[in-house]
Amino acid sequence: MLTRRNFMKAGGVALASLAIPSIVGFGAPYTARVAQIVEIFMKSDPQGSEVWFDPIGVYIEPGQTVRWIVMDNVHTTTAYHPKNDMHSLRIPEGATPWDSGFLVNKGDHFDLTLTVEGVYDYFCMPHEQAGMVGRIVVGKPAGPGALSFDYFKGKPGTSNWKPVPISAQKAFPSVEVVLKQKIVRRG
Numbered sequence: 001m002l003t004r005r006n007f008m009k010a011g012g013v014a015l016a017s018l019a020i021p022s023i024v025g026f027g028a029p030y031t032a033r034v035a036q037i038v039e040i041f042m043k044s045d046p047q048g049s050e051v052w053f054d055p056i057g058v059y060i061e062p063g064q065t066v067r068w069i070v071m072d073n074v075h076t077t078t079a080y081h082p083k084n085d086m087h088s089l090r091i092p093e094g095a096t097p098w099d100s101g102f103l104v105n106k107g108d109h110f111d112l113t114l115t116v117e118g119v120y121d122y123f124c125m126p127h128e129q130a131g132m133v134g135r136i137v138v139g140k141p142a143g144p145g146a147l148s149f150d151y152f153k154g155k156p157g158t159s160n161w162k163p164v165p166i167s168a169q170k171a172f173p174s175v176e177v178v179l180k181q182k183i184v185r186r187g
């Protein structure tokens with residue numbers, strides 16, 4: 001029989017290191033906190049002139065799941081990766097790129113579990129030029145997403161990569177701010 005004491009011996013320490021009270025709130029029971037999914041809402045004003053991810057920056061532990069949810073308008077969550085229409089690489093080299101495709105109806109969502117540590121930059125396909133981008137830091141910040149937007153200039157095999165538009169560059173929260181605040185809302 002698995003007593004509470006044995007359970008704590010078996011997994012208590014590892015579970016404790018995954019708990020992030022600042023993201024999930026202090027009221028949740030211990031076990032619920034460990035499994036918490038971090039939600040990112042995809043928003044728009046009624047005219048569609050203002051569009052954004054809320055929050056725009058999040059910090060998670062390796063193995064945690066992020067869920068993007070449509071509130072208004074039509075959006076995608078798409079990794080900065082050459083496999084996505086030759087966009088420049090801004091997720092860790094060892095990570096799998098994602099593209100949700102169009103999420104159309106309110107409540108439509110896309111889940112992603114991130115295990116490779118590093119910085120993950122992503123955009124919304126129809127709204128990248130409007131600055132609809134976001135940043136996730138998983139564990140230790142590292143990889144291309146932690147570098148400048150033009151880090152690949154002159155490197156072999158990257159001449160057809162699309163740089164992040166200036167309007168979108170300006171929207172990203174810095175890695176430092178994401179690490180400090182854990183959840184970053186649009187300024």
Ligand SMILES: [Cu+2]
Nearest residue numbers: 075124127132
């Ligand atoms: Cu969008």
